[in-house]
Each structure stands twice: as structure tokens, then as C-alpha cells.
Amino acid sequence: MSNLERDPAELVAGDTAVIETGTIEVLEPRDVPLGGPRAMTVRRTLPQRKRSLIGGWCFIDHYGPDDVSVSGGMRVPPHPHTGLQTVSWLFAGEVEHRDSVGSHALVRPGELNLMTAGHGISHSEVSTERTTTLHGVQLWVALPSASRDTAPFFEHKVPVVGWLGDAEVRTFVGSLAGSGTDATVFSPLVGAQLTVRAGSTIVVPLDPTFEHGILVDSGEVTVDGTPVPVSHLAYACPGRSSIEVTIGAQDARLILLGGEPLGEQIVMWWNFIGRSHDDVVRSRAEWQLEVIDDIDPDGRFGHVAGYDGSPLPAPELPTVRLKPRG
Structure with missing residues (x-):
């Protein structure tokens, strides 16, 4: 999913609070409206001013459950990404994915759609007509410097189910409790859904x-x-x-x-991840020239076939240089 904020900040937009209790920090979400009056609103917990990354994970949007007859559902036109992977995971609903490497797939509950942008990709996301409720998370992973210019590709995986005491585990990235996938990652990661029975206590093993x-x-x-x-x-x-x-x-x-901590600083603005202000400026300029101005629709970001509508123009850059964070 695109970051559809009309005035995206460098890496972090707006103040967010962090509650510290013992060794656990609790990060509060902020509401981010994605577009017009009937567009979705998401709750964003990463990035924020105090914490930009958890390993390579650099972006967490949590949305729904939304009645699509009220919210309008998800309709995200073709838009670009660089230097990252998008991880789409649903609890309810269905989303149609199309991208510029020719992928056409559905995102369904319990199934992983993983798109590696690398050097550059564009894609669209539209909730299907049969979707009445939309509920899930959209996650991004920052690629390490050695891999951030890899050729783009797309993967669809269905994790096997594992159990951890009274918790059903669906591990969509890496492995945990006998559940996992062979989804491609470029730094050591784990991502999993845990559905835990009421009144239970589980001990989750950690690397x-x-x-x-x-x-x-x-x-x-x-x-x-710590209550969360x-x-x-x-x-x-x-260390835990x-x-x-x-x-x-x-x-x-x-x-x-x-x-594992990424150990690198990144610049994240709109839908681009680079290592400098100039990386982002170059990516934005190429998107606007090649796709929005239709100079080279088969260039760096390619063309999304089958989407009925225009691609999404990039917002204006801020008037100050973007600073690396991490």
C-alpha cells in the first residue's frame, strides 16, 4: 500500500508518544487519513521520532475493521517504490494486486503477498467487489545497502500453521513455532500472526x-x-x-x-527509501518524468497493466534537505 499522505514528512510525520515500563516500550499509534473524505484511515506505529526501525521493519500501518460501504475500501492507483519490500497481510477482506513486473494476485487473509521493489517498481491495490470488511496490516522492510538495487519481483506464500501453547501461529516471514515460509528476505527477520486464547499466558521464544x-x-x-x-x-x-x-x-x-538491527541509516520519504536526500530526489524526478509525464512508461518503474485509471503523482518535496535516520 502506498503512503498516500498529501504532505509526507521525512521519515516521521507528527509527534508520537512512547510509554516506557521496565524493559518494554509501548509506542502509541497516530491516525493517518489516506486521501479524501471517504478514504481509509490507518493507525501508524512505525516510524516515529523515537524509533525508526525494528530490524529491517520500517513501516507499520494497521487498519480496520472497516465497513467498505462507509470507508470506500482500498483503491490505491499505480505508485512507485524503491529500496524496500512491501508485506501485505489481511485479517478480513480481499485486495487485488497488480504490478509492473506483470504480477496479478489477490491478497487474502492468512496469505502473504511480498513485493520486493529493489531498484524500482510500481503497483496498484484495490479491494475487490466482494469485500464488505477490510482489516489488516501493511508492513515495509528496508533493504540493506548491498541489496537495495536488486531487480524487482513478487512472491505469494501461504504459511503452514503452528502452535505455541494456546496460540495459533501463522509465520509469514522467517520461522516460529513450526510455522513459516520460504519468502525471500535480505536481512534476518521474523513476522508472524499469533491468535491467542482468552485467559492464557504464552512464552514466545525470541532470537x-x-x-x-x-x-x-x-x-x-x-x-x-506491561499493558499494551x-x-x-x-x-x-x-538480548532477550x-x-x-x-x-x-x-x-x-x-x-x-x-x-537483527539493520545497522544503517535510511532516508524514507513518501514511497521511496534511499540513503541520501539526493537518492529520493532522483527517484521522485524519474517517477514524474517517466510515468506521470508519460515520457518512458517502460523505464525504471515500468507500467501497471490492467488498472483502470491514472498513476499517482508524487507530492512536492519539502523545502529542506532530508536527513538520514536509523
């Missing part, structure tokens, strides 16, 4: 070389004694081999994300 985040989609959740409200993100630094999660009176659904 101690990873930092981790737990996003709460639903339920009353406590992470190592719905749509908030619990952060745990590297496990984490205890306790669930209240209703079943809970969580997204666990982790990875």
Missing part, C-alpha cells in the same frame, strides 16, 4: 540477536507485565531469549515482528 515489536490488533494484552492497548506496539530490545504474553477475557490477535 536474542533480534529486536522485536508486538502489535496488538485485538484483545486485552500484557507483555512482560489495541493498535499499540510493544518494543523489546535485543523469550517474552511472556498474557491475555485477558477475550481472544487476542497479535503481530510479532523482529530482526
Whole structure:
């Protein structure tokens, strides 16, 4: 999914709060409207001023459950990406994906759509006519410098289901509790959905070389004694081999994300990730010239076949130079 903010900031837009309790930080979301009056609103927990990355994970948007008859659903025109992977994961609904490397696929609950932008790609996302409720997460992974110019490609994977005590585990990136996929990653990562029974406590094994985040989609959740409200993100630094999660009176659904610290600074603006201000300026200029001005629709970002509509112009760049963060 595109970042459709009309005035995207460099890496972080707006102040967000971080609640620190013991060794767990709780990151509060901010609401981001994606476009016009009937467009979706997402709850964004990453990036923010205090924390830009969790391993390679650099962007977490949580949305729904939305009644598409009210919200209008998802209709994101062709737009570009560079230097990242998009990870699409749904709890409810269905989204049609098309991209400039010729992929045409549906995003369904429990199935992973992973798009590697690398040097440059464009894609569109539209919720299908049979979708009545749309609910899920859109995640981005920053590619390390050695891989950020790789040729773009697309993968669709269905993870096997595993169990961790009273938690059903669907691991869409990496492996956990007997669940996982062979989805391509360029730095050590894990990403998983945990559906946990009410009234239970589970101990989640962690790779101690990873930092981790737990996003709460639903339920009353406590992470190592720290309450984590719905749509908030619990952060745990590297060095932990496990984490205890306790669930209240209703079943809970969580997204666990982790990875080795990227160890690099990035510049993230709109839908581009680079390593400098000039990287982003160049990407924006090429998108506008090749696709929006239709000078070379088969250039760096290619052409999205089958989408009925115009591609999305890039916003204006800020008047100050973008600064690397990480």
C-alpha cells in the first residue's frame, strides 16, 4: 500500500508518544487519513521520532475493521517504490494486486503477498467487489545497502500453521513455532500472526540477536507485565531469549515482528527509501518524468497493466534537505 499522505514528512510525520515500563516500550499509534473524505484511515506505529526501525521493519500501518460501504475500501492507483519490500497481510477482506513486473494476485487473509521493489517498481491495490470488511496490516522492510538495487519481483506464500501453547501461529516471514515460509528476505527477520486464547499466558521464544515489536490488533494484552492497548506496539530490545504474553477475557490477535538491527541509516520519504536526500530526489524526478509525464512508461518503474485509471503523482518535496535516520 502506498503512503498516500498529501504532505509526507521525512521519515516521521507528527509527534508520537512512547510509554516506557521496565524493559518494554509501548509506542502509541497516530491516525493517518489516506486521501479524501471517504478514504481509509490507518493507525501508524512505525516510524516515529523515537524509533525508526525494528530490524529491517520500517513501516507499520494497521487498519480496520472497516465497513467498505462507509470507508470506500482500498483503491490505491499505480505508485512507485524503491529500496524496500512491501508485506501485505489481511485479517478480513480481499485486495487485488497488480504490478509492473506483470504480477496479478489477490491478497487474502492468512496469505502473504511480498513485493520486493529493489531498484524500482510500481503497483496498484484495490479491494475487490466482494469485500464488505477490510482489516489488516501493511508492513515495509528496508533493504540493506548491498541489496537495495536488486531487480524487482513478487512472491505469494501461504504459511503452514503452528502452535505455541494456546496460540495459533501463522509465520509469514522467517520461522516460529513450526510455522513459516520460504519468502525471500535480505536481512534476518521474523513476522508472524499469533491468535491467542482468552485467559492464557504464552512464552514466545525470541532470537536474542533480534529486536522485536508486538502489535496488538485485538484483545486485552500484557507483555512482560506491561499493558499494551489495541493498535499499540510493544518494543523489546535485543538480548532477550523469550517474552511472556498474557491475555485477558477475550481472544487476542497479535503481530510479532523482529530482526537483527539493520545497522544503517535510511532516508524514507513518501514511497521511496534511499540513503541520501539526493537518492529520493532522483527517484521522485524519474517517477514524474517517466510515468506521470508519460515520457518512458517502460523505464525504471515500468507500467501497471490492467488498472483502470491514472498513476499517482508524487507530492512536492519539502523545502529542506532530508536527513538520514536509523
